[in-house]
Amino acid sequence: MSLNTFPSGTLKTPYYYQYNLGIEQQIGTRGNLRADFVGTRGLHEPFQVQLNGYQTVCDGCFAPFPYQQPLDQRSGNVNEFRTDANSSYAGLQTVYTQQWGGLTLRGNYTLSHCLDEVSNGGLLAFSTQGLLSPLPGELRRQYANCDYDVRHNVSAFGLYQVPFHSSRAVLRQIFGGWSFSETAFLHSGLPFSVLSQPYIANGNGVFQANGASTVQFNAPAYANRLPGVSVYSKNAVTGVTVAGTKQWLNPNAFVSVVDPATGACTGGDSPVNCQFGDSGRNSVRGPHYTSSDIYITKTFPIREGITFRLDAQMFNAFNHPNFALPSQAEAGVPGGSIPARFGTLQSTISPPTGLLGVGLGGDSSPRMIAFQGRIEF
Template sequence: GNQSRHLQRQPDINLPSFSVLSENAQLPPAQRASVNALRPYKGFSQILARLSDANSNYNSLQLYATKRKGALTWTASYTFSKALADASSNSDVSDEPFNHRYNYGPASFDRSHIFVSTFIVRTPSLRRRGAWLRGSLGAWELSGIGRAQSGQPYTVFSNTPTGLRRADYVGGDLYLPSGERTVNRWFNTGAFAAPPADRFGNSGFNNLRGPGLTLFDFSLRKVFSITEQVKLRFQADAFNAFNKANFRGFTTNTADRDFGAVTASGPGRNVQLGMRLTF
């Protein structure tokens, strides 16, 4: 594992305190002041300052195996890890600019489980066979890589009288059974609600996991000898060969009509063919 100290973050140091915003939100609408009128430095709106007080830590178990037998070479790696931080990057914005621990939780790049496996297999060259058989079946090379990993962490927010804040967790499992999960409702939206104006929401930072990622890519190639000097290389590549739908991105605002819906997906199957003539 490792630890990092004095990382940069970029809070808005001209953000009104929560207590000021809360008191203002409880006034009758006609008496409420604008956010800019409540800012500590009058005449300015947002003021971003670079502070070096953020921290992070990363711990992991990493396993690796490789095996070679004849024409087959195989590798596999597995990582079980946790990356915690109070700022994943210097552009992170916090509701509490002077309390960097408020956003302490899984980093945006945290992936709990990552498994990767590769293989390369070569067919015999068939040098003692006939030219047609040797040319069509001999010396092919097939390789592939498979990857499976946990999803990205997300934070659920709510529109409140004091601005966009973390939502309240009101109970229940965050995740739906696989049979109830759809692209329009990927997680249990009933577990979250908007917090009252006089306090912060009680849900954690990045406490919700998005869909995982599963990808399989394959490549098939061979070099054909046309003459002693002229060679033709053929290659076929298939990315996301099984056309797995890898969803990503959530609507995480409880006030949004699409709250809980998947907003994007990764690319589908992509096959490309290529030939290169060398002489």
């Protein structure tokens, strides 16, 4: 029998404190600088925890799970909904605008940090690496970077309207009415976790139900971090970096609690070796994001109040690839068995702007160029 439970039969309503402080200063006659400090504190946020897990590896292994049998042998899966999670966000947001004749510039920079125990409401993973169910009684150990924590975020916009004046109508038609604009985006990478392999030796492991049917490694089974070894490496690693991928994490910086070659704990099964790793939640980051869009516009006056406008639009104008988080984040054992594709970049992500829209999937391609004509009146 599987159960969904609630502590004391009730759930608390999440609530948030929001605060901000801003200052603004005019610079010269056409410049403006604004800075805002923005903060949010979330309390009683929801999450789920699986209470009836147990392990069959050894007495004292994989704490806090009991050995050989679940806490309540009458029940199978016991999933408890709780509202004990917290979150915090603090950000410094700056905006600068400037005009020089026909040139308009606007730049935005945000330095921020988001911390929580379970991201995205605890009910839906933000990414494939998101963890929703902390170990029983160990929620506070998950307090780390939010799944969507972006430490640095830069966006910039520039518009230049080419000034041209002539008494000759032909020259005005050719050289007048031109404008150029560019929008640029740059932000640092998203965090994710490095995990261990699941324990599978001799049919043993960590289970969630009464009966060895479901392996419970959707709990935060982190890998161990090797001190003094660089976390990131762009050099290809034989047997790990396969064709069509790009190495991002250093395979020699992490050790899986479970050896993928044997399915048992690295160094042998014992309470010392068979514990969840220390690398922690969201302790590494993926690659940064860079994209630029360029627009070239020419207007043709037809008669008073009616203009024909022709646009050339270039999305991801410099054809810069932006990679998603590694899909293989389960570590191996340096000097032994390391899974192929561990810590490698295999796919790209969609830009914030595009020609065809997110729903159609056309925005995931590289540079796209479009021409558009319209009559404005």
